[in-house]
Amino acid sequence: MSRLAQSALMNRISCLLTRLYNLLLRSYPRRFGIEFGEEMQAVFAEAVDKAALEGSISLAATFLRELRDWPGSLWREYRHALKQKGLEDVQMKESMQETNELHLDVPALRKGPAPWGETLLAMIPWLLQPVLLLIGLVVTPVFEKQAISESVGIIIGSILVLTAVVGWMVISGIGLVKGFPRWVFPYWSLLLLFALYMMNVATPGLWVFGYTFGRGDLWGWLAWIPIGLVVVVVFLMIRTLRPVRQLASAVWHDWTLLSFTFYGTLPWVMFVTYDEVHNEGPIMAVLMSLLSIGALLYMRSTKTWQRATSLLGGLSLAWVIATLNLANYWSGRQESWMTRPGNWAETAISMTIAGGVLVIVLLAPFVLGIINILSRTKHLPRAN
Amino acid sequence: METMPTSPLTEATLFILLSLSPAPKHGYAIMKDVQVLSEGRIIFSTGTLYGAIRRLLEQGWIERVNDPQPNTTSRERKAYALTEQGRRALNTEIGRLKKLVIVAKWRMAEGPS
Numbered sequence: 001m002s003r004l005a006q007s008a009l010m011n012r013i014s015c016l017l018t019r020l021y022n023l024l025l026r027s028y029p030r031r032f033g034i035e036f037g038e039e040m041q042a043v044f045a046e047a048v049d050k051a052a053l054e055g056s057i058s059l060a061a062t063f064l065r066e067l068r069d070w071p072g073s074l075w076r077e078y079r080h081a082l083k084q085k086g087l088e089d090v091q092m093k094e095s096m097q098e099t100n101e102l103h104l105d106v107p108a109l110r111k112g113p114a115p116w117g118e119t120l121l122a123m124i125p126w127l128l129q130p131v132l133l134l135i136g137l138v139v140t141p142v143f144e145k146q147a148i149s150e151s152v153g154i155i156i157g158s159i160l161v162l163t164a165v166v167g168w169m170v171i172s173g174i175g176l177v178k179g180f181p182r183w184v185f186p187y188w189s190l191l192l193l194f195a196l197y198m199m200n201v202a203t204p205g206l207w208v209f210g211y212t213f214g215r216g217d218l219w220g221w222l223a224w225i226p227i228g229l230v231v232v233v234v235f236l237m238i239r240t241l242r243p244v245r246q247l248a249s250a251v252w253h254d255w256t257l258l259s260f261t262f263y264g265t266l267p268w269v270m271f272v273t274y275d276e277v278h279n280e281g282p283i284m285a286v287l288m289s290l291l292s293i294g295a296l297l298y299m300r301s302t303k304t305w306q307r308a309t310s311l312l313g314g315l316s317l318a319w320v321i322a323t324l325n326l327a328n329y330w331s332g333r334q335e336s337w338m339t340r341p342g343n344w345a346e347t348a349i350s351m352t353i354a355g356g357v358l359v360i361v362l363l364a365p366f367v368l369g370i371i372n373i374l375s376r377t378k379h380l381p382r383a384n
Numbered sequence: 385m386e387t388m389p390t391s392p393l394t395e396a397t398l399f400i401l402l403s404l405s406p407a408p409k410h411g412y413a414i415m416k417d418v419q420v421l422s423e424g425r426i427i428f429s430t431g432t433l434y435g436a437i438r439r440l441l442e443q444g445w446i447e448r449v450n451d452p453q454p455n456t457t458s459r460e461r462k463a464y465a466l467t468e469q470g471r472r473a474l475n476t477e478i479g480r481l482k483k484l485v486i487v488a489k490w491r492m493a494e495g496p497s
Contacts, residue, residue, distance in 0.1 A: 028431075036438065039462055040430040043411040047430075066429045073431030080438075 010052040010059065017063045018045055024070055029081035079237055082177065086240040107181035108250035108257055112302060114182055119299040121171075122183035125190055125264055126292035130285035165226065173230045177238060179246035182299060185257055186264025191227055193265050198223035252372060256307040258365035260298060263311050266291055266318070269358065273322060273351075276335065283325050290318040308363065315362055316355075323351035393477045396436050399426060401445065401466060401474040408449045408465035411437070437464060445470030 021044050025037055044066065051058040114122070172191050175184025198219045234243075251257050270287055274280040294314015301307045330342030393401070396418075403409060403417040415428045428436075440446040444467055451463040466474070 032434075032438065036434045039411055040434055042461065043415065043433070044430050046412045047415070065427060066431065069429035069431050073429070073435050076435055077438075 010056070013056070013059060014048045014052050017048055017059065021063070021066060024066065027070075027074060029077050031081060031084075032077045079239075082238045083240075086238060086242055106246045106249045106253070107179045108185075108246070109253055114299040118181065118183045119296055122186065122299045123292040123295050125186045126267060126288045126295060129267060129288045133281045133285050136281070169226050169230050173234050176230065176234045176243050179243045180250055182257065182260070185261045186295070189261040189264035190268070191230075193268055195223045195227055197268075251368070254304065254307075255365040255367075255369035255372070256298070256304055256311070258368065259308065259311050259362050260295075262362055262365075263291070263295065263298075263315065266315065266358075270318070270322065273326070273354075276337075277326070277329060283322075287318045287322055290314060290321070294318075304369070308366070311362060312359065315358060319351070319355040319358065323348055323355065326351060392480065393473070395422075395426065396428070396432065397440065398474075398477060400433075400436055400440065401470060401477075404446060404464060404466040405471070405474060408451075408463045410451050410461040410463045412461075414464070440464075440470065443469075443473075445473050 018041075022041065025033060025040060028037070047062050048059065051062040113119075168187065168191065172184065172187045175181060175187060178184075199221070201219055201223075203217050203219055235241075267288060270284060270291075274284060291314050294310050294317075297310035297313070298307050301310055327344045327347040330347045331344040332341050334341040399418040399421055400414060402421060403414050409417065411430075411433060415430075415433055419427050437446065441448070441464075446464045447467050449463050449465045451461045
């Protein structure tokens with residue numbers, strides 16, 4: 001290769017590496033990027049120019065060095081940025097008035113409807129089933145035609161499930177870092193419910209770090225490891241109990257957050273209700289969509305009564321439809337495990353009772369709201 | 385607020401302070417100077433270098449100044465200089481290392497027992 005061609009090639013590689021480096025720079029915390037971004041670009045560009053004169057190995061080494069140190073630098077700078085934010089939040093709170101500006105410090109109490117991005121994020125726990133149903137409709141014919149072998153399908157399925165679980169943990173962790181904004185409450189309720197459920201589930205047989213789970217062992221306390229990991233990683237990063245204080249403050253000032261937390265468990269309640277029902281996919285998708293609308297209205301509401309009504313409305317409508325559907329489904333039907341055929345009235349009555357219990361549990365946190373009001377009126381000056 | 389080192393400085397911090405002790409320098413010059421001072425053992429990436437610079441700025445051991453070197457590149461350069469506080473921190477660390485060398489030499493002179 002001629003010297004000119006070699007020089008041109010080095011220039012092209014240098015440009016590419018500089019562009020890749022700029023992408024890495026964007027991952028740094030915003031403040032760090034604003035303060036040092038331009039300088040770092042200039043220094044890297046200078047280093048790359050000098051390395052290009054020495055040859056391709058020197059050029060590669062310069063970039064690989066950046067890549068090698070990038071995760072460590074990122075961790076240090078984000079940890080520092082979160083610590084700084086924590087200090088600033090404490091200073092802000094100390095200079096704030098207690099009730100009027102409390103919402104600035106507690107994300108879940110911010111005034112006004114939630115932004116649409118957060119609203120959509122809050123709806124995911126209910127929209128997940130309809131989306132999976134649609135994916136299933138596309139993927140099932142592929143399996144039926146045996147376009148993918150079973151073992152490959154199992155691997156793909158495992159990766160998808162793992163991605164979903166890890167994704168759920170990451171989202172829940174982000175919510176914890178951000179001080180429990182409104183949208184994260186259903187994620188945590190599902191995470192806790194899932195851990196409770198998995199405690200009594202048998203493992204398929206695993207070998208992890210030298211420990212063998214025999215077939216038939218229950219997960220037991222190990223089911224809490226994912227949640228434990230999320231909590232430990234977050235608190236190692238932020239090194240403050242501020243999110244816990246924000247959670248307590250949020251729940252104390254807005255009891256509907258506890259109701260929303262319970263609302264987040266309704267997908268599981270529905271799945272249990274529709275156990276042993278065949279071809280339940282489409283009706284479940286309808287019920288989940290109705291529940292997600294309740295969540296949407298909740299996130300966009302600005303007053304307590306609006307929030308409570310949204311959740312109550314979502315639950316009631318979904319439960320009425322489920323009651324009618326199941327009463328119709330089980331009417332006259334007898335499965336092998338049933339002693340007699342199903343009865344419309346019996347199904348409707350038991351569903352109504354269950355629905356009543358759900359409504360009571362949903363609205364039970366209202367008691368906290370009353371305690372809050374009473375505690376505030378107690379401190380008001382008496383009229384003479 | 386003056387912050388004196390209560391524990392040994394990291395190698396990266398020590399070399400950056402050493403690099404700035406004779407005269408202010410911009411980022412790339414610090415990088416190359418540290419490579420020379422450490423005989424090629426320490427080659428900073430920009431992430432590591434500027435993470436250390438951020439910490440030193442917050443501690444008040446270095447400050448930003450006008451770049452004294454003529455700028456032959458088309459890019460804007462910012463330079464850093466050691467503050468009085470930084471110089472005291474560097475002297476404290478050098479004093480600690482000197483004592484360590486004296487103790488080590490004395491103990492080594494005793495020979496194996």
